[in-house]
Amino acid sequence: MAKSTAPRKNATILDVASAAGVSKSTVSLVLNGSPLIKEETAARVREVAARVGYVYNRRAAQMRSQSSNVIGVVINDLMNPFFAEVLVGIERKLVEAGFITLMAHTNESVELQTKVMQSMREQNAAGLILCPALGTPATLVKEVQAWGIPLVVMVRSLGKGSYDYAGSDNALGTFMATNHLLEKGHRRIGFLGGQSGAVFNDRLEGYRAAMKKHRLKEHPELLCPALPTRQGGYEALQRLLDVEPQASAAVCYNDITALGALAALGERGIAVGRDFAIMGFDGLLDTAHSNPPLSTVDIRPGALGEAAASLMLERLSKPNTARLRYVATPELLLRASA
Known part of the structure; x- marks a missing residue:
């Protein structure tokens, strides 16, 4: 007798596994977008999940695993379209890897920067990409490292230190x-x-x-x-x-x-x-x-943003790797003004 797959109230991951004829761990891997599961099986699991009315609670899963698919991005001046182009590059690269961005604008305020970074820490961000506000102390690097959250500094360096950096010459x-x-x-x-x-x-x-x-x-x-x-x-x-x-x-x-x-x-x-x-x-x-x-x-700028995101992804996958750096080599674009 076939298992019923009629929609039910508050369907669980066990209901999906039973109806699809797979294990609970297989369902979990599929819902997390793992490439380890054959596409035929993954498609069946997704179809059954939709049919029984199962809704994946990503936040609850993150709390259970103490991980997150959110990368915090802190920008000093969003009024400058340079940073809009950088952000597009960051988001493009992170989305490809299954991450989303949580963006904050500090308007060159070190005090506001501190608040938004603390908030992102409380939101369990998997990593932080920061363009520091003017006046940011170099000690911020060690502070964030003490949180256990990967940090990539971009555009403006914070002096010497063992932090990952993306910028230009x-x-x-x-x-x-x-x-x-x-x-x-x-x-x-x-x-x-x-x-x-x-x-x-x-x-x-x-x-x-x-x-x-x-x-x-x-x-x-x-x-x-x-x-x-x-x-x-x-x-x-x-x-x-x-x-x-x-x-x-x-x-x-x-x-x-x-x-x-x-x-x-x-x-x-x-x-x-x-x-x-x-x-x-x-x-x-x-x-x-x-x-x-x-x-x-x-x-x-867009490529610089992608590079900053790539450094973050590499740091997340290889936490103990040596300091990572990307320094864009400038090129002259000569037009009518000069």
Whole structure:
């Protein structure tokens, strides 16, 4: 006599196993997406589970196993589309591996960052991917490691330490951008945007190295720190244009700063690419459609996000492996602005 598979209230995993003619462990493996079960068997189990009305409680399973399929991702500035592109790369890679992302935005607040990371810890996140807020202490790495949760730091490093990191060669990128402008004959070149932190210091170092290579004296008045935003770039470019003798080009801390600078140049009636050259940094997709299209240092944000996720997946599968690092090699994307 065939086992009944009519829907029942509060069907259990044992009901599914009995109706499908398999063991409880086989049902569990199928529901967790294990590749160890033949697809024919897995399909039968899924079909029976749907027929008897079994609903898989993933949260309860995670509590039983003390594991999770959630990766916490903490971003410092979601207003910058760079991080949206990074997040797409992270999520794409994690979804392929059966994980989901729990994202939080700190708006450069170390206090808020602490709160959201503690919350993700309480939610039993399997790992944390963090772009640190400005002012984050290097001791955060050891604190999170003490929690027993894998940590990948991305974009902004937290100094020396045995933590996994995904970022780019910032100094090389701005060296390439500045060197390109110098080889085009520019000598009064500004550096716009950014204010502090490891990324700012590295990018400013690359700018200075290119000037030094060409045996040019650095002019402090051409350095225009500002918030790394459109408004920051707009205001920094206005300040730069008021310096005499006037600059003929600028290397920007990031693409968003450069887009703000383009707006300021337009207001002044200055033809970008002819009367003034602008270089961005990041490689945002939007830079291909600015007016004019922006030349930039491309570090492939989506690929960087995928790399950060890959480091996390490798750490989860091999907890005792040595420190993992990904450093994107920048490339120049030369367009009409320079």
